[in-house]
Amino acid sequence: MSAQILDGKATAAAIKSELAQRVAALRAQGVLPGLGTVLVGEDPGSQKYVAGKHRDCAQVGIASIQRELPATATQEEIEAVVRELNEDPACTGYIVQLPLPKGIDENRILELMDPAKDADGLHPANLGRLVLNEPAPLPCTPFGIVTLLRHFGVEINGAEVVVVGRGVTIGRPMPLLLTRRSENATVTQCHTGTRDLAAHLRRADIIVAAAGVPHLVKPEDVKPGAAVLDVGVSRDEHGKIVGDVHPGVAEVAGWISPNPGGVGPMTRAQLLVNVVEAAERQAASTA
Numbered sequence: 386m387s388a389q390i391l392d393g394k395a396t397a398a399a400i401k402s403e404l405a406q407r408v409a410a411l412r413a414q415g416v417l418p419g420l421g422t423v424l425v426g427e428d429p430g431s432q433k434y435v436a437g438k439h440r441d442c443a444q445v446g447i448a449s450i451q452r453e454l455p456a457t458a459t460q461e462e463i464e465a466v467v468r469e470l471n472e473d474p475a476c477t478g479y480i481v482q483l484p485l486p487k488g489i490d491e492n493r494i495l496e497l498m499d500p501a502k503d504a505d506g507l508h509p510a511n512l513g514r515l516v517l518n519e520p521a522p523l524p525c526t527p528f529g530i531v532t533l534l535r536h537f538g539v540e541i542n543g544a545e546v547v548v549v550g551r552g553v554t555i556g557r558p559m560p561l562l563l564t565r566r567s568e569n570a571t572v573t574q575c576h577t578g579t580r581d582l583a584a585h586l587r588r589a590d591i592i593v594a595a596a597g598v599p600h601l602v603k604p605e606d607v608k609p610g611a612a613v614l615d616v617g618v619s620r621d622e623h624g625k626i627v628g629d630v631h632p633g634v635a636e637v638a639g640w641i642s643p644n645p646g647g648v649g650p651m652t653r654a655q656l657l658v659n660v661v662e663a664a665e666r667q668a669a670s671t672a
């Protein structure tokens with residue numbers, strides 16, 4: 386039997402149509418949410434993701450502010466753009482597209498952002514608030530995964546979840562979201578140093594595969610009926626996406642997120658949620 390599809394594209398469309406109404410309400414109060422993006426370099430994947438973010442903004446009525454720098458940009462030049470967006474009143478939230486080119490101190494750039502405008506939830510103060518269980522913008526991909534699972538009624542409460550990966554955008558924050566009382570999952574974090582990944586995967590009710598290793602999760606390593614989220618993005622020689630999950634997993638799993646069309650569109654939708662919520666907070670504080 387084939388797994389049910391965790392359709393991120395359709396779920397994101399529903400989120401965006403609800404957001405369009407909230408943006409219209411903000412505009413009626415004279416508040417115009419504006420998303421800024423900082424893109425450094427010419428990585429085709431990053432260019433595509435940023436373009437998608439601005440397409441989404443246009444759909445829901447959020448203004449777009451785009452800053453692009455060449456791959457040769459210095460730390461100081463990137464920091465100058467970050468300082469400018471911190472001060473720009475038209476920019477109510479923004480992101481710095483990651484990864485930044487080699488040699489750039491990414492953490493220093495994230496630290497420089499105004500945490501009140503951090504639409505990615507990656508500023509150290511916001512990650513700290515997540516650890517402390519305080520309200521904060523949530524990192525978009527983990528937030529999108531939780532929303533997707535909830536939307537399709539996949540049981541998270543009490544589930545054994547295995548997260549594969551330890552990067553700052555997904556692997557590190559994902560267990561923080563899943564172990565909140567509202568989600569109540571038990572999480573095992575695996576990574577390239579994990580000795581017997583298959584043994585962990587076989588016990589999981591939910592697998593979040595975010596290692597960037599093509600077809601790392603194989604059908605024989607998945608518990609029948611498990612929910613499997615494919616976050617990995619590698620490319621074949623034609624530029625086509627190859628995920629972390631082997632296609633044969635669809636015959637064993639109970640739920641599977643397509644890739645593309647699963648977690649990617651949810652990442653973008655949750656970014657807009659963060660932008661709208663920040664604008665709503667700003668509107669409330671000036672009312």
Ligand SMILES: Nc1nc2c(c(=O)[nH]1)N[C@@H](CN(C=O)c1ccc(C(=O)N[C@@H](CCC(=O)O)C(=O)O)cc1)CN2
Pocket residue numbers: 430433434435437480481482483484505525526554626644645646647648649650652653
């Ligand atoms: N500042 C950030 N940088 C990065 C993040 C992030 O959350 N914040 N996450 C990833 C990339 N990412 C977001 O920027 C992202 C990945 C994928 C998609 C997406 O819509 N994918 C489509 C397929 C697009 C394609 O064909 O390549 C899909 O899955 O259907 C959007 C955003 C790293 N950097």
